[in-house]
Amino acid sequence: MRLRKKWWARPELEASPKVIIRPTEKKGKWKEEFKNNNEIHLELGCGRGKFVTELALKNPDKNYIAVDLKDEVLIYVLKKLEENDISNVRIVPLNISFIGDLFEEDEISRIYINFCNPWPKDRHKKRRLTHTRFLNEYKKFIKTNTEIWFKTDDRELFDESQEYFKESGFTLEYLTYDLHNSDFLENIMTEYESKFTSLGMKTMFLIGKYVNR
Template sequence: MRLRKKWWARPELEESKNVVIRPSEKKGLWKEEFKNSNPIHLELGCGRGQFVSSKAKENPDVNYVAVDLKDEVLIYALRKVNEAEVENVRIIPMNISFISDVFDKDEVSKIYINFCNPWPKDRHKKRRLTHTKFLTEYKKFLKPESEIWFKTDDTELFDESQQYFKDNGFDLKYVTYDLHKSDFQQNIMTEYEAKFTSLGMKTMFLIAKLK
């Protein structure tokens, strides 16, 4: 479904201290932005912000950077962060293709990818956020032994992503095809996940660790 343009969203985003409009200027300087040396966790495709705001509230000693493209979505993520009254989140409106321009070597400790576009057609698979093309970019700023936590409801994407990780220097620490019936205890549902789980959707989940 196409989002209706919200002309008021960008001014509200630009006014917030929790939104970084020119993120490439922060490359190598995120400790100064957060005013501490806590680890940085990155959510790629944050949607309306339920996941990142909950994570930030649970883990005040971790800094979170949430990225998505559309102002019309990010404005709700910002409001969720504000409602949670957390200081350890920054929101970036940008195309994820340019993410390696934003972080310096070893600047990020963990990545979350939740229900990204599966891009099922062969000619589009390089757009997947778990594809080799993107994993190569992430490795430019991930610390050694960092983890990527990946959730999807698309079986083909999940199967092929496991191979992408293996081919690009990651070990699969945890893999389940039914997260909500597994023994994994640290899950936080996204808005999408909560809605479609109630309709019978199974969530697949893995943790890939950089060697």
């Protein structure tokens, strides 16, 4: 669905200290931004923010960076943070292709990728956020033993992503083709997941862990 342009969204985002408009200036300085030494977790493609909002409320001892591209989406994330008086999340408007420009080595302790674009055509598969091209980029700034939590409803993407993780030196710590009927108890649903699970969609989920340098 095409989002209607919200011309007022960018000024509101720019006015908030929770939104980092020039995130490359924070490279190597994210702990200073959060004013503590807590772990920093990264959500790539945060949508309207249900997932990161619930995470932040449940884990006040963690910091979160929520990345997405469209102001029209991110303004909803900001409103959720403000409504819940959440201080441990920062919003970053960014094309995720440039994610490597934001962090120094060992700045990130976990990555969440939820229902990313499956890019089914062969010529587009390198755009997948779980492709080896991206996984190798993440390895430059994640700590050793960092986990990537990945959810999708696309079977081809899920199967091929397992190979991407293995090729990139990640071990698969957990894997299920039916998350909501599995023994995994820490799931938080995204807006997309809540809507389509009610219509019979199955969510696939894996945890890939990187242990080597």
